[in-house]
Amino acid sequence: MNFSLVSQYSGFLLRGAGLTIVMALGSIILGCLLGTVLGLMRVSSSKPLSLFSGAYLQIFRGTPMLLQIMFIFFAIPQIYNMMTGSFFNWKPEIAGIIALGMNSGAYIAEIIRAGIQGVDIGQTEASRALGLTQHQTMQLVILPQALRRVIPPLCNEFIVLLKDTSLISSIGAKELMYRSRSMGVTTYDFVSFLAGAAIVYFCLTFILTQASSWVERRLAVSD
Amino acid sequence: MIKVSNLHKYFGNNHVLKGIDLEVEKGTVVCIIGPSGSGKSTLLRCINLLEAPSKGHVLIDGTDITDPKQNINALRTEVGMVFQRFNLFPHMTVLDNITLAPIKVRGMAEKDAQDLAKALLKRVGLADKADAYPKQLSGGQQQRVAIARALAMKPKYFLFDEPTSALDPELVGEVLDVMKSMALEGTTMVVVTHEMGFAREVADRVVFMDDGVILEDKPPEILFTRPENPRTKSFLDRVL
Numbered sequence: 149m150n151f152s153l154v155s156q157y158s159g160f161l162l163r164g165a166g167l168t169i170v171m172a173l174g175s176i177i178l179g180c181l182l183g184t185v186l187g188l189m190r191v192s193s194s195k196p197l198s199l200f201s202g203a204y205l206q207i208f209r210g211t212p213m214l215l216q217i218m219f220i221f222f223a224i225p226q227i228y229n230m231m232t233g234s235f236f237n238w239k240p241e242i243a244g245i246i247a248l249g250m251n252s253g254a255y256i257a258e259i260i261r262a263g264i265q266g267v268d269i270g271q272t273e274a275s276r277a278l279g280l281t282q283h284q285t286m287q288l289v290i291l292p293q294a295l296r297r298v299i300p301p302l303c304n305e306f307i308v309l310l311k312d313t314s315l316i317s318s319i320g321a322k323e324l325m326y327r328s329r330s331m332g333v334t335t336y337d338f339v340s341f342l343a344g345a346a347i348v349y350f351c352l353t354f355i356l357t358q359a360s361s362w363v364e365r366r367l368a369v370s371d
Numbered sequence: 372m373i374k375v376s377n378l379h380k381y382f383g384n385n386h387v388l389k390g391i392d393l394e395v396e397k398g399t400v401v402c403i404i405g406p407s408g409s410g411k412s413t414l415l416r417c418i419n420l421l422e423a424p425s426k427g428h429v430l431i432d433g434t435d436i437t438d439p440k441q442n443i444n445a446l447r448t449e450v451g452m453v454f455q456r457f458n459l460f461p462h463m464t465v466l467d468n469i470t471l472a473p474i475k476v477r478g479m480a481e482k483d484a485q486d487l488a489k490a491l492l493k494r495v496g497l498a499d500k501a502d503a504y505p506k507q508l509s510g511g512q513q514q515r516v517a518i519a520r521a522l523a524m525k526p527k528y529f530l531f532d533e534p535t536s537a538l539d540p541e542l543v544g545e546v547l548d549v550m551k552s553m554a555l556e557g558t559t560m561v562v563v564t565h566e567m568g569f570a571r572e573v574a575d576r577v578v579f580m581d582d583g584v585i586l587e588d589k590p591p592e593i594l595f596t597r598p599e600n601p602r603t604k605s606f607l608d609r610v611l
């Protein structure tokens with residue numbers, strides 16, 4: 149065990165942490181966009197849209213995340229090749245962000261569905277009775293109230309997502325997990341490098357946890 | 372005029388409204404009374420299409436709202452509704468609760484809507500609460516805001532579904548007073564209520580509903596003193 153090695157390579161590791169943060173942000177943004185669209189589809193009165201969104205959730209919840217990452221990185225280029233005859237390859241970072249974003253989109257859709265359906269039906273009835281359209285009701289009355297309810301579970305999802313970026317190391321994205329493992333291999337000092345990575349992950353999730361309880365307290369006050 | 376004819380409503384196999392006929396003339400107050408589960412709320416909710424009638428017709432000033440070609444949103448602006456549980460928008464101030472629909476549905480200018488809202492708040496005795504949030508108000512105050520919110524759309528008809536049932540007894544009076552003042556001004560109102568004193572004093576007609584049918588439809592002085600149907604009699608014996 150030799151922590152001075154870790155500090156010697158801290159620049160190398162911190163660049164990995166930077167990539168971890170970038171990939172987490174990328175997949176959170178993608179996940180929120182997808183999740184909002186899918187969540188709205190899920191509660192929409194259109195049967196096909198709702199069914200599609202439900203099936204999407206089932207698929208992403210019913211298969212391992214690691215498999216999803218590998219499928220997008222390895223299998224999608226092959227499918228593309230079979231269909232068009234030409235070749236393309238993802239960067240592992242890009243494939244990873246897409247896989248994580250699509251996966252968290254499924255869970256965020258569920259959070260948003262629960263947030264919308266958790267708003268009292270009386271709110272919709274009062275709005276419609278005043279003559280507001282379905283769209284206006286959603287936009288002006290339901291979504292602002294749903295937003296407050298979804299923030300705590302969304303923060304939780306972000307924390308999960310941040311940790312799950314470590315899975316992208318499996319397809320060769322040189323983020324924090326990848327770099328600490330490869331330093332462990334090179335120096336035979338897994339303890340120091342894995343512990344060092346653990347500390348960085350912990351600090352990042354700790355900041356997120358604190359931020360989310362701050363947001364929750366703010367919401368509680370304005371309620 | 373509101374004209375309900377042969378209205379039926381099923382929830383699944385549950386036949387809740389069994390051929391309702393009801394007319395509400397402009398400027399009259401009709402109170403609907405009856406035991407729990409008799410379909411009073413369902414009838415009110417069919418009149419502004421919060422529930423879709425299974426069969427029969429509802430005419431508002433001659434327009435059949437059960438006709439699928441009708442613009443429901445436009446029709447609803449003519450029929451205001453006040454709910455048992457107020458249903459104010461908790462994320463908006465009292466003023467915004469009242470101005471929302473006039474601005475978004477009627478296209479009223481913001482300033483005009485605010486002036487209107489302030490005048491209505493004064494009318495319901497809450498001029499000082501414009502910037503409060505619903506949570507900061509008592510139940511009686513919230514219900515008065517809900518009435519002001521409905522008034523702001525200047526509907527031709529008002530539906531009240533047990534507007535005082537969720538209130539502490541000492542707060543009932545302030546809401547009934549507002550409703551009485553509306554009645555005195557000639558507002559057309561259909562009121563589902565358990566407040567027999569209010570029905571006796573304010574209603575032009577009292578309708579007794581039981582098990583999805585209207586059993587009696589009479590002026591209050593007759594219905595309360597000489598009910599004909601035995602079920603009306605036993606209901607009144609229990610509540611009076």
Ligand SMILES: Nc1ncnc2c1ncn2[C@@H]1O[C@H](COP(=O)(O)OP(=O)(O)OP(=O)(O)O)[C@@H](O)[C@H]1O
Nearest residue numbers: 382385387405406407408409410411412413414533
């Ligand atoms: N959305 C619904 N889905 C299924 N059944 C319903 C629904 N709304 C009402 N019902 C049923 O219809 C019947 C009449 O209900 P309604 O609420 O109209 O009665 P009510 O006369 O208003 O009673 P109360 O005095 O308790 O308010 C009840 O048996 C109720 O269970």
Ligand SMILES: [Mg+2]
Nearest residue numbers: 411412413533
């Ligand atoms: Mg009822």
